[in-house]
Amino acid sequence: MKKPVGEQELALLRYVAEHGPATVGEVAERFGEAQGLARSTILTVMERLRLKGYLTRSKVDGVFQYASPVATQELLRDVVGNFVQRTLSGSLSPFVTYLAEAEDVSDEELKQLQDVVTRLRQKRKE
Numbered sequence: 392m393k394k395p396v397g398e399q400e401l402a403l404l405r406y407v408a409e410h411g412p413a414t415v416g417e418v419a420e421r422f423g424e425a426q427g428l429a430r431s432t433i434l435t436v437m438e439r440l441r442l443k444g445y446l447t448r449s450k451v452d453g454v455f456q457y458a459s460p461v462a463t464q465e466l467l468r469d470v471v472g473n474f475v476q477r478t479l480s481g482s483l484s485p486f487v488t489y490l491a492e493a494e495d496v497s498d499e500e501l502k503q504l505q506d507v508v509t510r511l512r513q514k515r516k517e
Contacts, residue, residue: 402422403422407437410422411456412457416454418437447459
C-alpha cells in the first residue's frame with residue numbers, strides 16, 4: 392500500500408494526472424500560481440509524490456517531466472482505498488452513512504452510485 396497523500400498533494404496529483412506529463416515549471420505556472428504556491432513548493436510536493444510512488448519522472452531535452460503512471464480514475468480509486476483502510480479501518484459503513492445523509496448529491500452522482508450498486512450485485516451473483 393502506498394503512503395497516504397495530503398490535500399495539497401492530492402490536488403497537485405490530480406492536476407498532473409489530468410494534464411501531464413509536465414515539468415515543475417509548467418505545473419508551477421498553470422497550477423501553482425492559482426493556488427498561491429511557489430515553484431519551490433511545487434517541486435517539493437512533486438518530488439514527495441514521486442518518492443511515494445504516485446508520480447514518475449523522466450528527462451526530456453534536459454528537463455524532468457513528471458507524469459502519473461495511472462489514469463485519474465485509478466488514481467482516485469487508490470487514494471480512496473487508502474483512506475478507507477487508514478481512516479475507516481477498512482469499513483465502508485461510515486462512508487455509506489455519510490452518503491445516505493448527504494444533501495448535496497447531484498443527479499449524476501446519484502446515477503453513478505446506482506450503477507455501482509448494480510455492478511456490486513452482479514458480482515455477487517457470479
